[in-house]
Amino acid sequence: MIILDGQLTTDHWRTVRDDESLPPDGNLLFGYERFVANALFYSQRPGGLGVILQPEDSLEPILPWLGRLNLIGLHFPRVADGRHYSTARLLRTRHGYQGELRATGEVYRDQLDFMRRVGFNAFQLPESEDPQAVLNGVRSPRAYPDLQYDLLRTA
Amino acid sequence: MYQQDEWDQALLRERVAEFRDQTQRFLAGQLTEDAYRPLRLMNGLYVQRHAPMLRVAIPYGVLSSDQLRGLAHVAEHHDRGYGHFTTRQNIQFNWLTLASVPDVLAELAEVGLHAIQTSGNCIRNVTTDPLAGLLPGEVDDPRPWCELIRQWATLNPEFTFLPRKFKIAVSGRLHDRAACRIHDLGLELRRDEQEKPGFRVWVGGGLGREPHLAQCLREFLPADDLIDYLTAVLRVYNQAGRRDHLYKSRIKILVKSLGIEAFSNQVEATWQDIRETRSISALAALARIQARFTEPAHDPALADDRIEPTPTGAFARWLRYNTREHRVPGYRVVFILLKGLERAPGDLTAVEMRVLADLADQHGFSRLQTTHDQNLLLPHIPVRALREVWQTLDILGLANPGIGTVNDVTACPGLDYCNLANAATLPLAQQIQQRFQDLDYLHDLGEVHLKISGCMNGCAHHHVADIGLLGVEKQGGSWFQLLLGGRAGAESRLGRVLGPALRAEQVPDAIETILALYAARRLSGEPFAETVQRIGLKTFKETVYEQHDHSRRATHHGSLAHSEG
Ligand code: SF4
Numbered sequence: 001m002i003i004l005d006g007q008l009t010t011d012h013w014r015t016v017r018d019d020e021s022l023p024p025d026g027n028l029l030f031g032y033e034r035f036v037a038n039a040l041f042y043s044q045r046p047g048g049l050g051v052i053l054q055p056e057d058s059l060e061p062i063l064p065w066l067g068r069l070n071l072i073g074l075h076f077p078r079v080a081d082g083r084h085y086s087t088a089r090l091l092r093t094r095h096g097y098q099g100e101l102r103a104t105g106e107v108y109r110d111q112l113d114f115m116r117r118v119g120f121n122a123f124q125l126p127e128s129e130d131p132q133a134v135l136n137g138v139r140s141p142r143a144y145p146d147l148q149y150d151l152l153r154t155a
Numbered sequence: 156m157y158q159q160d161e162w163d164q165a166l167l168r169e170r171v172a173e174f175r176d177q178t179q180r181f182l183a184g185q186l187t188e189d190a191y192r193p194l195r196l197m198n199g200l201y202v203q204r205h206a207p208m209l210r211v212a213i214p215y216g217v218l219s220s221d222q223l224r225g226l227a228h229v230a231e232h233h234d235r236g237y238g239h240f241t242t243r244q245n246i247q248f249n250w251l252t253l254a255s256v257p258d259v260l261a262e263l264a265e266v267g268l269h270a271i272q273t274s275g276n277c278i279r280n281v282t283t284d285p286l287a288g289l290l291p292g293e294v295d296d297p298r299p300w301c302e303l304i305r306q307w308a309t310l311n312p313e314f315t316f317l318p319r320k321f322k323i324a325v326s327g328r329l330h331d332r333a334a335c336r337i338h339d340l341g342l343e344l345r346r347d348e349q350e351k352p353g354f355r356v357w358v359g360g361g362l363g364r365e366p367h368l369a370q371c372l373r374e375f376l377p378a379d380d381l382i383d384y385l386t387a388v389l390r391v392y393n394q395a396g397r398r399d400h401l402y403k404s405r406i407k408i409l410v411k412s413l414g415i416e417a418f419s420n421q422v423e424a425t426w427q428d429i430r431e432t433r434s435i436s437a438l439a440a441l442a443r444i445q446a447r448f449t450e451p452a453h454d455p456a457l458a459d460d461r462i463e464p465t466p467t468g469a470f471a472r473w474l475r476y477n478t479r480e481h482r483v484p485g486y487r488v489v490f491i492l493l494k495g496l497e498r499a500p501g502d503l504t505a506v507e508m509r510v511l512a513d514l515a516d517q518h519g520f521s522r523l524q525t526t527h528d529q530n531l532l533l534p535h536i537p538v539r540a541l542r543e544v545w546q547t548l549d550i551l552g553l554a555n556p557g558i559g560t561v562n563d564v565t566a567c568p569g570l571d572y573c574n575l576a577n578a579a580t581l582p583l584a585q586q587i588q589q590r591f592q593d594l595d596y597l598h599d600l601g602e603v604h605l606k607i608s609g610c611m612n613g614c615a616h617h618h619v620a621d622i623g624l625l626g627v628e629k630q631g632g633s634w635f636q637l638l639l640g641g642r643a644g645a646e647s648r649l650g651r652v653l654g655p656a657l658r659a660e661q662v663p664d665a666i667e668t669i670l671a672l673y674a675a676r677r678l679s680g681e682p683f684a685e686t687v688q689r690i691g692l693k694t695f696k697e698t699v700y701e702q703h704d705h706s707r708r709a710t711h712h713g714s715l716a717h718s719e720g
Contacts, residue, residue, distance in 0.1 A: 079190065079193055079316070080193055080276065080316055080398075081316065081398060082276075082314070082315065082316025082317060082393060083393060083394055083398075085312060085313045085314070085315070085316065085393070086313055086390050086393045086394050087394075089313050089390075093432055093433050094428055094432055108190060110173075110177060110194055113310075113312070114310075114312040114315055114316075115312070116312075117312035118312045118313050142166075142169055143161075143162040143165035143166040143169060144162065144166065144309075144310055145160075145162060145163075145166070145305075145306035145307070145309050145310070146160065146162065146306060146440070146443065147303070147306040147307050147382070147435075147440055148306070148307075148309075148310065148311065148312075
């Protein structure tokens, strides 16, 4: 189940495994190393282009491709690993990334409000989550300290 | 005192509803223990020895009388009739049931209290000098800055899943009574040559397993840059701090491994970046917050008040030791010592909470303040009401004039409540107080800070005590290591280990020996830590262990006292 911009949708992306040959077409989502090694080539093929980053992956090598990338997936191996909250924020602020920013891995409803506010607009949720409950959570307005609105405005 | 905004109430209600839902899902088996843990921690809920423990935030220690009544209500209806004030100016309830916690939080929200970010790997409750803005000569009040940091840190989406907990302290201009150098980040208010406000920034302090005093990260940070700069520090830590090892994940370890210079370079680069792209003016935000701070309306007509008739006896002694001169003539700051033979350090019953709340309403602008050593303050008491306040406190057994003495023991809950404890701290705290009942002797010794932690996590801050006691892992009963000569504040220093650990029963004797040596050898007016420094730890060590060898030979089993707690 994918939530994109506050709506439940089917996923139109295909994840390409590292040992798999390159599919002829479609929206393709690559692992970080495979993407970095072939970025120039992949960027020239038609169709959507996406990459998934683990928390330890550096942003530097993908920065030249931000204009071409349609999807950046940030993977959360554990709920408690919060490095990607900063990655997301940097992508949206300093680097001005405009495409889909998707949270994958251990992503549950209780984190979505934080994720949304650092710039994620897409969430890949486990089967166990109740879609309606999650959607209600994502959509409902919330109160924050004034200062958090300042931070939001700058996002 | 900060007047809460509309969003404060809305935020608290939403968070209570959210936590209720999370707890229900957990109790219904829809959330695993692993998934529920970070959620409950984010709401201050630990699972302890007997029951869940809930830690309620008291932002920078400021409490209204209504809030104290709210705490009394929780203590009475959901706990065993008391609460426990901590060294970080918060309060803990030790006997709740899990299912009742959402109700407790809902009741607390009604008086503007909560448990958000009192545990878990996030930015914790900001602490400050409990005497901020109260004493003569105090210029800059750190509390609006604390409030600013609270607002920045509360539900900050980027920094809620840090490598480890993160504690910030802010101190006022003249004296650091906020212990900046034992916090992950310490901010010391100061002014530059042009009298512009700013901060000296300290980073990487922390007690616990590898105690470190913070290092100076920046000599002067212009106040307007505070938010951007904090974001930079936290961003560097969030990305680079270790997450593979529980004991290596505090910022002090990152600072140590990179070196202060490299760490500072990373922070400066990140800060530069934020300034260029998304800067926020901290002074503009502060102005908004300051507008919501109300000062009590002190009555200038009371300025010449004297206490009539001239105080004598117990009242005079209490005045001398448990009150301080106030910035405003005609008022005094009143300390309430939450120690004694009938209570564990920091404990207060629901009944006492209510009486104190009434006292604050009658005489003290409805305000109270928690301190770092588990006591309370009535910050603004008119001189003319002092006798009545003293009488009421005396009836409650809260007028013991022991503030700052050895008997003002700070102690973590230890083995009685805490899962991590090696030793029983509370019975020892009792035995020590029992031993030193002679007020003349205590007052002659003067300020000697004694702190007891039940394990190396050091919740009682034993490293920065004159006499620190640390519960160590050892077979058969509770054993304590002694540390001497520690100090918080401007001249922070970590206490040094005196020698092999002693059995709990031997500790009061050892302390008696140490104090006697101090009394005999100090120069006039010399504080304890200075004497230790001057005559050397070795002198203390030899005296203590020699005495113990004697008594070991003299008694049969080698244990000195048999006063079990
Ligand atoms: S110092 Fe240790 S025993 Fe005491 S409260 Fe902290 S963790 Fe528990």
